Amino acid sequence: MKRREWLAAATGLAFAGCRKVIAVRDFKELPGDVLNPERGFYFQRAAENPGDLTTVRKDGISLLLLTLDLRNHRNRPLDDAKLERLDFALKAVRAAGLKVIFRAAYGFTDADYRVDPLDLGLVRKHIERMASMMTRHAPVVWSVQAGMLGPWGEWHGSNHGDPPSLEARRTVAEAWLEGLPAEIPVLVRRAMFVRDLSPTAVDRLGWHNDALLANPDDMGTYSEPGWDRARELEWSHGQNLKTPFGGETVPDSEATGAEQVMRELELLRIAYLNRGYHGGTLQRWQRDGIFGEIEKRLGHRWVLRQVGSAGVTLENTGFAPLYTARKVEVAWFDPAAMKPIGAVVTTEVDLKGKSGRLEVPFKLPTAPSGSVLAVRLPDPAASLRDDGRYALHLASEGVRFDEASGWNVLA
Numbered sequence: 189m190k191r192r193e194w195l196a197a198a199t200g201l202a203f204a205g206c207r208k209v210i211a212v213r214d215f216k217e218l219p220g221d222v223l224n225p226e227r228g229f230y231f232q233r234a235a236e237n238p239g240d241l242t243t244v245r246k247d248g249i250s251l252l253l254l255t256l257d258l259r260n261h262r263n264r265p266l267d268d269a270k271l272e273r274l275d276f277a278l279k280a281v282r283a284a285g286l287k288v289i290f291r292a293a294y295g296f297t298d299a300d301y302r303v304d305p306l307d308l309g310l311v312r313k314h315i316e317r318m319a320s321m322m323t324r325h326a327p328v329v330w331s332v333q334a335g336m337l338g339p340w341g342e343w344h345g346s347n348h349g350d351p352p353s354l355e356a357r358r359t360v361a362e363a364w365l366e367g368l369p370a371e372i373p374v375l376v377r378r379a380m381f382v383r384d385l386s387p388t389a390v391d392r393l394g395w396h397n398d399a400l401l402a403n404p405d406d407m408g409t410y411s412e413p414g415w416d417r418a419r420e421l422e423w424s425h426g427q428n429l430k431t432p433f434g435g436e437t438v439p440d441s442e443a444t445g446a447e448q449v450m451r452e453l454e455l456l457r458i459a460y461l462n463r464g465y466h467g468g469t470l471q472r473w474q475r476d477g478i479f480g481e482i483e484k485r486l487g488h489r490w491v492l493r494q495v496g497s498a499g500v501t502l503e504n505t506g507f508a509p510l511y512t513a514r515k516v517e518v519a520w521f522d523p524a525a526m527k528p529i530g531a532v533v534t535t536e537v538d539l540k541g542k543s544g545r546l547e548v549p550f551k552l553p554t555a556p557s558g559s560v561l562a563v564r565l566p567d568p569a570a571s572l573r574d575d576g577r578y579a580l581h582l583a584s585e586g587v588r589f590d591e592a593s594g595w596n597v598l599a
Contacts, residue, residue: 210496213494213496214494215585215587217585222489223249225579226330226459226488226511227460227486227489228249228251228483229248229463230251230253230462231244232252232255232464233254234257235274235277235278236256238252238254241280241283241284244284249463250285251287251330251460252287253291254277254278254281254291255291255292255296256273256274256290257296258336261294261314263305263310265310278325278329282328285575285577285578287329289332290318290329290332293338295339299339302346304338308356311360315360323368327571327572328572330372330511331374331375331431331511332368332372333396334360334364334374334376334377335360337357337360338350343381344408354384357376357384357385361385361393372392373511374394375396375432377397379395379423380412380415391431394427395427395433397435397456398435400435400438401469404417421452421455421456424457429457433457433458433459433508434459439466439469441469442469445476446476458508459487461482485505486508487508488508490502490506491503491582498549499548500518500548501545501548502548502582503545504543509539509541509543510539511541512540513540514565514567515535515537515539515565516539518532518550518552518562518563518564520553520556521597523559526595528562528595530556537549539565562598564595576590577591577594582596587599
């Protein structure tokens, strides 16, 4: 619908409903993906050279895996120059309207086996300094992968064992948990590592799988004695309500059939996946006809289902819930000026951790002339709440999303 036609329809609806109850109206879900924060396919970028981030959202991406290479600090403290590069990269992330998953390691190549520091005290000090920088930029840091041990920070091939010792794993995880704000979850490489460290931080400690869907055990990911694949998936289905789960596929993942792929992604409540790796797996999904469904359901996907005088009905049709608190706001909206008219009503409903259908009751004053109903789900951080790029875009037909303000305007 062209803007002029949409404006005429919206204004007509508003005048028809002025000083009357809102007629009950149902909405259909959009067929394709919509760009939303804190979910979806991600790009990987190095903090040392993040490149031009201003075009990332144009590619339908809102999330980065931001890495920091500590290979030159294996035997010494982090210097200010290294942290300044990280600071610069995170500022660029904010300017581009993105969020990050962060990971640091002492090398990101095949040549970086068993080169992490033997001195766990030094590792802890490195984490403390990076956590301080993460805290400074907390609104755009969605999660931190614990990293640090072994090549790529994937907790194998370490000087502390393969997998690393419980002492080493505990040192790294606890340093991040202590240094980061409570709202930033810490993700370790296997589900069994979460269970090793729980229950001290069960609501903040999650996991990621960088060998996703590689039968029979995801290259050792599911290797704890007494825990077969089915039991791991069942456990993860509960745990991943609390912390975001995701990762990347590998060449072996390409052989996994479509039915198993969809079943496991649902059980795992997957929120994010690497768009750049592995290409063979992603191509197989396209051939099998499941790529589009996976793309739109990664993470949360909130749909406006119904609106009436008593409130609205929302439904999450994505694989995963939201992991940050978001309150629902409603207002009468001027579709010509694209701004609220009068007071904005913040409801008591929080979308964090919710799946399925959700009733959102509210009471609005009488509709001003020329207004339409609008819904906003802003970022909880004060510095981001008025930036529409960080608000939720409802995946419904008949709803216009204004990226500048973050309002979903009903036509």
